[in-house]
Amino acid sequence: MKRAKSYGRHEDIVLRAHIELSRSLTKIRSKETAWLGDRDLTLPQFGILESLYHLGKLSVGQITKLTLSTPGNITVVVKNLESKGLIKSIPSDEDRRIKILEITEEGSDTMKSIFHEHVANLTGMYDAALNEEEIQILSRLLRKLEKAQ
Amino acid sequence: MKRAKSYGRHEDIVLRAHIELSRSLTKIRSKETAWLGDRDLTLPQFGILESLYHLGKLSVGQITKLTLSTPGNITVVVKNLESKGLIKSIPSDEDRRIKILEITEEGSDTMKSIFHEHVANLTGMYDAALNEEEIQILSRLLRKLEKAQ
């Protein structure tokens, strides 16, 4: 985005980096979203499904932390996943506040059939732009950025 | 996120990078969102307001491209900004399909009073994690990634 005004030399560099961060993820996500849409899933739904697929049973609170989301948000997305029969929930015996979520056989089959291709899509997007060393550098810088927040 | 399963050496590296990309932006955005929320703005609203503040009059279609959004989406966010009196719209004389958007004096005053601090916040977040050279490298890698999509 062409900017009419400068907000300082260093600030302009940061703004530029931030715009690139935002735009690159937006573009990748929009491809992912379209691809998942053809398979009747949204990105937030896929995120929760993936957590349960790879990590087993989890509570709403654990999912909230993993996805950097909020509890109310998870409740809604979980409701939509449950109505599709992809996950199920069991109230915890030890603590009646807690609701344990688990992927169903159908959900697991879905993930089995799409996850590999999803990874291939993503890999293709990154490989189209960067070599492996660059991807590693990017990863390391982003990790530092994330951990500082 | 600990992953139980590997999807290939190179694939795991890409997935890791993608998770870092997603998480770093999520964390930064959640701070921005909270800060803007105190000023009665959402992030999408701020994005449109910023475009009009820095670039002058723009059509819905131009904003759509700048923000990598979709027309229907812009219409909704524009409606919310108009009802707050921060922007106004004028139908184009040359082409009656086109709606020209412009920031109001009130909108401009709002941006004048918050944009500098917004830049300072963002700069602070990046500087807490990375030095200027690292930010430049990050920016360059992300730009390549974005342009390849």
Added chain:
DNA sequence: ATATAATAGTACTAACTAGTAATAATGTCA
């Protein structure tokens, strides 16, 4: 020890906002 109050943890509801797909309106050009 037991009862009660205060605090923390966990998830849900409702109102709002955004995002998407289908549609309408206008313009362009053969």
Added chain:
DNA sequence: TGACATTATTACTAGTTAGTACTATTATAT
């Protein structure tokens, strides 16, 4: 003038957030 392209809106679905309710834990008083 009819077919196609462009531009924006409408209507529907989903996600997000703030506020609320419920359960558990800890502290305090009797």
